[in-house]
Amino acid sequence: MRIAFLAAAALLAGCSQSVTDYRQQTPVLQLDQFFAGSGRAYGVLHDWRGRQTLRFTADLCGEWQQGRGDLYEVFYFSDGRVEQRHWQLQQDSQGKVSGTAGDVIGEAAGQLAGNALYWQYVLRIPYDGSTLDVTVKDWLYLIDPQNLINRTTMHKFGIKVAELTLSIQQTDAGADCTDLKRKVAEVAATQGQIL
Template identity: 45%
Template sequence: MNRRRFTTTLLAAGTALTLTGCAGPQVQDYARETPVLNLRDYLSGPLTAHGMFTDRSGRVVKRFTVTMTGTWQGDSGVLDEHFIYSDGTKERRVWRLKDLGNGRYSGRADDVIGEALGETSGNAFRWRYTLALPVDGRVWHVAMDDWMYMVDARTVLNRTAMSKFGIHLGDVTLAFTKD
């Protein structure tokens, strides 16, 4: 019986260490990083972004350009995004944003399932949501783990990990420029 208890304890400890190692960064890890990303200021007015989607092997699948305009009234904002993809297709997403205070934000868009939740700290913003993504005539609900990092007053770099059922599907990488 003692041997079984030892084995069970050892397995539990190993599992805990493994899960802790997979925890990944938290937005508070960037609290001391500058320049500080004030999301409302950055997402006000015109912006342009250039990006790409890579599959899980790292192969570039699509490239795109996004022109955006952000407006705020009180603690409510709208980010109107217009995508043009390398294959000529176009897409529009309109985010309705809410500043919840203390660096926390929520957002909704027509192709987002439920509510997106995000938080800023230092130069970073982490945004998580589920996207209804059309793929080969079907719609997949894909988990998006979206990180933005302010580089300077005009530039924000963005990387989004996409997954379904915990399986990594690929990444979206963007470079935003404030016009």
């Protein structure tokens, strides 16, 4: 029995992916290029059973200067909720990525390689009239210069509790973010959140 368990563990370990597996993949993902200007996202959230629980769309807009960026997001959920996030991001010349946001506990950290980004962070989400902190493991894959697929798993106590699939399209790399910044501020004010 012990040998079977060790063999299964070794097999699973051999199947896990590393972001460096994608270093030769193109087009190369650079956050300051893909998340510049306006974008639109479409997503589906599944619970731990794989059952669809929520759908959403999101408007995005990013501004970058010398490897530092602000990414503004407004989410429209199928249950009527509207939420916002303001990421403050940093990307260095070696592809290391870090970020903070109002509903992120501490700092998100990750690594770019080829067409992919893997990063991880703790997200505080609304849950049953209160909040719940979950560990987010985020994989982003650039399909072409304007389209990206995001696959996310959320974990609590090391157990997967939800999975998210998200398609993001860059709509105008030169767009001004003023209107979306205003919308983010309005949504944050109604939620009593600090930007």
